Amino acid sequence: MIRQKLPAAFQQFQGIILESGRPRPEQVIALLDLVKKELDLGMVYVCENTAAGSQFIYQYCSSGEHAGAMHHNLFIAEGNERKEMYQQLQQQNPVVMAGDSFKGNLALAAGNLVYSYFSGEFCQGFVSFEKEEHGASPVWNSEEKETLAALANLLWPLIAQEQIDSQVRIMQQGAGRLSTIWIYPKVKTAIFSEDLCSRFGLSNYYRAKSIEVFCQNFVAYNDQARVVSAYREAMRGKVILTNCHAFQRHDELQLTLFPNRYDFDGEVEQVVILIKRFSEIPKDRRERNQRLEAYREFQMIYSRDNIFELFVDLTRNQATVFKAPLAWQPVLKQKENYDQLLHLFASQLVLPNSQQPLLNALNCDNLRQRLAQQSSFFLTAHVQLDGQQRLLEFEVIEGRSGVHRVPENAIMVVKDVTDKRVSRYDSLTGLLNMHNFLLEVGQKWQPGSQLLVMNVENFKLYNMRHGLDQGDRCLIEIAELLKELYPNAVLARFNADNFYVYDPEPGDWELRVIRLHTRLKRLPLASQLRMRVGIYAYSEKVTASLACDRAKLACDQAKRQPEQSWSLYRPAMQEKEELKQYLINHLDEAIAKHYLRVYYQPVIRTLTGRLCSAEALVRWIDPVKGFLSPGDFIPLFEEMNLSHKVDRFVIREVTRQLREQIDKGQKLVPVSINLSRTDFQMMDPLTELNTAVRKNGLRRSLVNVEITESALSKDVDGLKRAIHNFRQAGYEVWMDDFGSGYSSLNYLKNFEFDEIKLDMVFMKNFDEASKKILSACVKMAKDLGIHTLAEGVETKQQLDFMRSIGCERIQGYYYSKPLPPGEFCRMLADRGIEVEDWEQSKFYQRVGLVDLVSDRPTCLVLDNGSKFRLLYMNKEFQKEIKQSPEVFQKIVSEWNDPEKEIARKLHEFTKNVGQNKTNYLDFKQTGQYLRLSAKQIASGKQHQMLLINASDITVQYAK
Secondary structure (H helix, E strand, O other), X not given: OOOOHHHHHXXXXXXXXXXXXXXXXXXXXXXXXXXXXXXXXXXXXXXXXXXXXXXXXXXXXXXXXXXHHHOOOEEOOOHHHHHHHHHHHOOOOOEEOOOOOOOOOHHXXXXXXXXXXXXXXXXXXEEEEEEOOOOOOOOOOHHHHHXXXXXXXXXXXHHHHHHHHHHHHHHHHOOOOOEEEEEEOOOOEEEEXXXXXXXHOOOOEEEOOOHHHHHHHHEXXXXXXXXXXXXXXXXXXXXXXXXXXEOOOOEEEEEEEEEEEEOOOOOEEEEEEEEEEXXXXXXXXXXXXXXXXXXXXXXXXXXXXXXXXXXXXXOOOEEEEXXXXXXXXXXXXXXXXXXXXXHHXXXXXXXXXXXXXXXXXXXXXXXXXXXXXXXXXXXXXXXXXXXXXXXXXXXXXXXXXXXXXXXXXXXXXXXXXXXXXXXXXXXXXXXXXXXXXXXXXXHHOOOOOEEEEEEEOOHHHHHHHHOHHHHHHHHHHHHHHHHHHOOOOEEEEEEOOEEEEEXXXXXXXXXXXXXXXXXXXXXXXXXXXXXXXXXXXXXXXXXXXXXXXXXXXXXXXXXXXXXXXXXXXXXXXXXXXXXXXXXXXXXXXXXXXXXXXXXEEEEEEOOOOOEEEEEEEEEEEEOOOEEEOHHHHHHXXXXXXXXXXHHHHHHHHHHHHHHHHHHOOOOOOOEEEEEXXXXXXXOOHXXXXXXXXXXXXXXXXXXXXXXXXXXXXXXXXXXXXXXXHHHHOXXXXXXXXXXXXXXXXXXXXXXXXXXXXXXXXXXXXOOHHHHHHHHHHHHHXXXXXOEEEXXXXXXXXXXXXXXXXXXXXXXXXXXXXXXXXXXXXXXXXHHOOOEOOHHHHHHHHHHHOOOOOOOOOEEEEEEOOOOEXXXXXXXXXXXXXXXXHHHHHHHHHHOOOOOOHHHHHHXXXXXXXXXXXXXXXXXXXXXXXXXXXXXXXXXXXXXXXXXXXXXXXXXXXXX
16 A cells, blocks of 8 residues: 555646646655655656667656756666666566666666666656665565556656657657757757767767867867857757768768757757768868878877867878867968968967067978977967967977878967966866876986876766766865875876876885875765776886876776786786787788687596597687787677677687588587677677578587676676577587686576586695585586586596596596697597597486485496496495405406306396386305495496495394
């Protein structure tokens, strides 16, 4: 039942809707606050899907701790995050959210109770309840669920109607499928439609402080003023048609701008830009676009302080303006010849006393001479700007150099230095900006100094959770802390969350870094944050820019190590970074030209010593770099979402080679392939594998799928379904690296695996503790009906132990390292390793699930009807043999001799052994009485496997 006050409040709110059509925001919030109070909740959120279903916004939320952060802040749901959100919401309604994927998004935090509205596969939005106190697994009762459903049904017609009205207005302005930009003026955010993201390489959204800043990044320089004007007209309620060119692109765009949504007070909440037509720039403008591409090389020098940016082609004496004040545009767009443009600029905009020095310094010939001697230089001039005389600083920076280091192009950036604070300092923190930091470090360098890069980890998430204003205050706190800890250092903030420190006297620098982290935890706003620090200790004089790059590499290294808060630069980092870039750039070539090779490592059955399967492992034999270790490229490609390319290659290559083996009449064993987490995001692995198997006419049992334990921590439900689908399709699925993480046992409970591969870490530390863990893992797996394989076996001791505890298969350097196909076959022949056939595989798979570790004397005997073969003895059986060696020696030596009585008795005894019953045989030998109990655990066409227990019962007979 819903609590007594709430039905009356719901009815009253319904009356407001019927009377006014749309309640005021404060009336909605008052209703949410009542629900929160009556149910003792922490927060209530109402989220709407907007921008054609690609983004969600917080439409309303109750008062409370997070109210300020939620109002007018976007909740962005994109890519895999959106997919996982949809999967959870579609499970049931309402649903309790689970998992760690949405830690920063309070409306979808784990434990929240969420009621969603779907129209087909499209989620229109949802209402979310958050508990007052977060527990590990919050429990929601039926009253809370009923209240949530009632509240959602009350609010949703309002939001759905707004969505419909918004979409109708868009459809009225343009027919067909249009590229769209949705701009939210209040939150200073633009959202792009999927086709724009794909065409221009954009992320789903972009934050900009003003429409001018937005246009500087996305609209061609000559068209920016026109688009800004059109946007302002749209903010006044008008529909505006205009056209422009995209920034740094060939595309010409036709735009329709109009206000699409208003708040209750009539202010515009959303401006929509419809892009109706794309067209290519004519060929005669391609040369200019090449200069635009070159300009990207210099974007690191971009600063919001720049009022003017110009690219100069020194070989052709041509100029391209990228940024300039609106008042200068009539002058600057008249000329493309650089020297002519310079003269026009000087005569019309520069004050008389500064004109000739400017022309002398900046003409094309002088630029070539100066930049051949130094990489950059400065000069100042007084210029007319917005009706005022301003002092401007011109910085010219060398671009690309040709033969004999002759400069080919240059970048010119101009700042207004009339107010020195603007030109020297970061306007938010008061620290130096990047440009002036590099200058000062170059001037103040001394031996023994250090340069530090400090990155605030997950600061984007902090901004999303607390809002941009609190994020700015937090950065100011951090800047003040750095001033206190590094009083004699040169400090700077380059961009959002990166601070740079040049420390001329580092002294006990480690202690200072420790103090930084300790003090950070005490700051009111920054206490939840963590800093990663990269340190470059000067061993020689290098440019400030290079020192920053090296410190940044060290910082990135620290970010990749969860337990490490700082890292010291080493030359190997630069070499590693260069190798990473080489690998990324040459991956497609390596696949196309087969620099990637598939190697195979044998998997041996412990009971028989036969080859029972192989693992396919990729190697890179590069014509430039030589043999590349998988450790160099596999983790990199997983991080860069490129591993699907490698794994697709392996799937196709393995199935092709299996087909070749069949055609040559060679014996086959199943081959296992590895799939990473990103494979399930970037492709459909099951479809890829099915296609390759069908193309080559293979049985699906010839390919097994390995998934690493670490991959299971993300998208649990999605991987559950994927694993289930693989098994339904006829493939075995193995868990790789079992025991390497913290949740191995939990994964066995939640996922359907046919086999676990015990991680090689147990072999590297092969002590008593490892042995106990391995024994427990094997026993547990057998109890669950899961097969076992041990990786990384390198010694006879390890092999014997794994065999003794019943581990079915072994893989490691004890038998062989991974080898190319030809060498793999030769290795088998050289070592006399037989290949297991299909019938043998099925037979030993059944045997492998039996637990052989027992406190009773136990052995495995293979009986083919005429001969016995002892395959396994546990420790207790071996003890019995030591106590009565003559008895057991006589049994084993005579049990295959048909002339001997022992052989006749044993063969008669085993003929009557059944799978579900145990037979017993007592007999006397050399004065001792033995009792054998036998049970059939597997059978084939002409053989059976017997589990035999033996015990000395002489004492019982004596009584």
